[in-house]
Structures are given as structure tokens and as C-alpha cells.
Amino acid sequence: MSEAKVIDHYGHNDLREKFAAALAAAGLADKRLTPADLAPLDQFHTRGMAATIELGEALAITPGASVIDIGSGLGGPSRYLATKFDCTVKGIDLSPTFVNAATYLAERAGLASKVSYDCASALSLPYPDQSFDIAWTQHVAMNIADRAGLYGEVHRVLKPGGRFAIYDVVQGTGGPLHFPCPWSRTPETSFVVTPEAMRSALEAAGFKVTLWNDNTQVAVAWFAEQQKARAAAPAGPPPVLGLHVAMGADFGTFSGNLGRNLKEGRAGIIQAIVERS
Ligand SMILES: C[S@@+](CC[C@H](N)C(=O)[O-])C[C@H]1O[C@@H](n2cnc3c(N)ncnc32)[C@H](O)[C@@H]1O
Known part of the structure; x- marks a missing residue:
């Protein structure tokens, strides 16, 4: 079953201990941590915190709003939104x-008191209809084959007029993806679709598109900058905080392949906001 394989991909380590050790090594053992402190470790998508800030600004969430983060990962985006917008x-x-x-x-x-996490599938959300003002997802739908099921569930749990913010990888026209990728080591648990198919699935689920940006070239430039910075850095071990803490030493290969897929037009990135009917 593909969900079990997706769970395997993200690992079964005790990350609490690993994170505590990495944070201590970064000199953050006793500090009350901010989203910026944690950003290298917990923003698990292209362009990290900058992409989260940008999408949050486009949404302009009202204080006190209730937000659901679908595929919340290590929680960086949810903690940023709660801090910045005073939402839950x-x-x-x-x-x-x-x-x-x-x-x-x-x-x-x-x-x-502002953020909490449940273990559940995006295809079967454990909440009543119309529970949330805002839905949010970043770099998750590529792991989900049933796109109609995903968007149908988001529509169900959103209140009428509620908005859904999306930052996802899509299929490009440049050929098949190079693997491993950050979301999947093989094609077996990778379900990227074209931007057109993504938009049609959202509209078919009852959403109206209010923002639709192709962020691919911004992401290509970001990967090039990252590569340049790495090449200029003195040789040595990787920085203590990074996604390799959760994903292992080969995360650099996963990430490098995503950069290459974007550069070669095999993948793209869409930033969107849609509104529930
Ligand atoms: C690349 S990470 C992105 C995490 C987070 N959204 C972020 O941007 O920092 C993808 C996340 O999606 C989760 N995921 C994949 N398929 C899922 C599903 N069917 N239901 C819920 N979560 C899922 C994975 O467990 C993983 O945490």
C-alpha cells in the first residue's frame, strides 16, 4: 500500500533525540525557539522559510482564524503561521x-497552545465538515495518487468561502523525473501531475482559483544560489541544522535531484490560493 511506503520514506527514527542534540550543537539548547531559529531544520519544501512567508503574505490570515496544515511535516510552516498571524x-x-x-x-x-498535530491521512481527515477557515499545504500532493480525494477532503473540512493555500511540485514537459527526490526515492510513491490537471482537479472539487503563480524559475535560481554557496564554503561536515537531521545524509542527493528536475523542465512549482464555494 502506497501510504505505508510514504511513511517509510520519511523514516522511523526518534527525531526528538536527534533534534535535541542538533539544537544543542547549534547553541540553542536553552532558548525558547523561534520559527527563524528552526527554519533550516523544519521547513521541508523548496526555498524553505521564504516560500512560507510569501504564501502567508498572499493569504493574509485574520487573527484567531482556524487553519489546517495538510501534510504538516516537521511543523515549520504551522509554527510560522501561528506566530505571524496569531491563528491556531x-x-x-x-x-x-x-x-x-x-x-x-x-x-x-x-x-x-496555538499549534497541535494529529497523525492522519489527508484522504480521510478526522474532523467534521466545515471545521476550518483556512487550509494550507506545501509539497505534499506529490505523495498522493488520489488528487480528487485529497481536494474533496479539503473542501469538506473548510467553511464556505474558506481559502486553501498551495505550494506544490508539478510535472514538467521535459521528461521523467530523476530519482531519488525529497518526497520519494522511487517513482512508486511519486504522483506529480501537470499544472493543468492540478487546476482541473481543484475546480472539479468546488474551488475557484484566486491566485495561480508558476514559481519554477524562482526555484531554479534559488537552487543555483544554494549550489554556489556550497561550492564556496570550506570543506567539512554539513551545518548542524538542516533537513539531513530528519532525512539522513543522502538528503543532499534528493534535494540536488529536485533542483536538476526543475532546471531541466521535468518538474515545476505552483503557488496557488483557491476559494471554497
Ligand atoms: C516534503 S514533506 C512537507 C512537509 C511540510 N508541508 C513542509 O513543507 O515543511 C511531505 C509531508 O507530507 C506528508 N504526507 C504525504 N502523504 C500524506 C498523506 N496522504 N496524508 C498526510 N500527510 C502526508 C509526509 O508524511 C511528509 O511529512
Whole structure:
């Protein structure tokens, strides 16, 4: 079953211990952590915190709003939104490892009253109809084959007029993807679709598109900058904080392949906001 394989991809380590050690090594053992402190570790998508800030600004969430973060991962985006907009965020994620790690980091950030995480599938959200004002997802739909099911569930749990912010990888026209990628080591659990298919699936689920940006070239430039900075850095071990702490030493290869897929037009990135009918 593909969901079990997706869970395997994101790992079964005790990330609480690993994160505590990495944060201590970064000199953050006793600090009340901010989203900026944690950004290298917990923003698991292209362009990291900058992409989250940009999408948040486009959304302009009202204080007190209830937000659901679908595929919340290590929780960086949810903690940023709660801090910046004074909203409450419920993160849901398939990976128990990531849900535990996100809960730990929320405690370390003093945000446990504003953000919380449940282990669940995006295809079967454990909440009543019309529970949330805002839905949010970044770099998750590529792991989900049933796009109609995903968008149908988001539509169900949003209130009428609620907005859904999306930042996802799409299929390009340049040929098949190089693997491993950050979301999948093989094509077996990778379900990218074209931007057109993504937009049609959203509209068929009852959403009206209010923002639709192709962010691919911005992402290509960001990967090139990253590569340049790495080449200029003195040889030595990787920085103590990074996505390799959660994903392992080969994360650099995963990330490099995403950069190459974007550059070669095999993948693209869409930033969108849609509104529930
Ligand atoms: C690349 S990470 C992105 C995490 C987070 N959105 C971020 O941008 O920092 C993808 C996340 O999607 C989650 N995921 C994949 N398929 C899922 C599903 N069917 N239901 C819920 N979460 C899912 C994974 O467990 C993983 O945490």
C-alpha cells in the first residue's frame, strides 16, 4: 500500500533525540525557539522559510482564524503561521515520526497552545465538515495518487468561502523525473501531475482559483544560489541544522535531484490560493 511506503520514506527514527542534540550543537539548547531559529531544520519544501512567508503574505490570515496544515511535516510552516498571524493551526501528517517531532518542536517554541498535530491521512481527515477557515499545504500532493480525494477532503473540512493555500511540485514537459527526490526515492510513491490537471482537479472539487503563480524559475535560481554557496564554503561536515537531521545524509542527493528536475523542465512549482464555494 502506497501510504505505508510514504511513511517509510520519511523514516522511523526518534527525531526528538536527534533534534535535541542538533539544537544543542547549534547553541540553542536553552532558548525558547523561534520559527527563524528552526527554519533550516523544519521547513521541508523548496526555498524553505521564504516560500512560507510569501504564501502567508498572499493569504493574509485574520487573527484567531482556524487553519489546517495538510501534510504538516516537521511543523515549520504551522509554527510560522501561528506566530505571524496569531491563528491556531492543526497540522495533520501521515508520519508518526514527524507528528512526534513537530509536537516536540512546538513545545520547545512555547507554541503548544496555538499549534497541535494529529497523525492522519489527508484522504480521510478526522474532523467534521466545515471545521476550518483556512487550509494550507506545501509539497505534499506529490505523495498522493488520489488528487480528487485529497481536494474533496479539503473542501469538506473548510467553511464556505474558506481559502486553501498551495505550494506544490508539478510535472514538467521535459521528461521523467530523476530519482531519488525529497518526497520519494522511487517513482512508486511519486504522483506529480501537470499544472493543468492540478487546476482541473481543484475546480472539479468546488474551488475557484484566486491566485495561480508558476514559481519554477524562482526555484531554479534559488537552487543555483544554494549550489554556489556550497561550492564556496570550506570543506567539512554539513551545518548542524538542516533537513539531513530528519532525512539522513543522502538528503543532499534528493534535494540536488529536485533542483536538476526543475532546471531541466521535468518538474515545476505552483503557488496557488483557491476559494471554497
Ligand atoms: C516534503 S514533506 C512537507 C512537509 C511540510 N508541508 C513542509 O513543507 O515543511 C511531505 C509531508 O507530507 C506528508 N504526507 C504525504 N502523504 C500524506 C498523506 N496522504 N496524508 C498526510 N500527510 C502526508 C509526509 O508524511 C511528509 O511529512
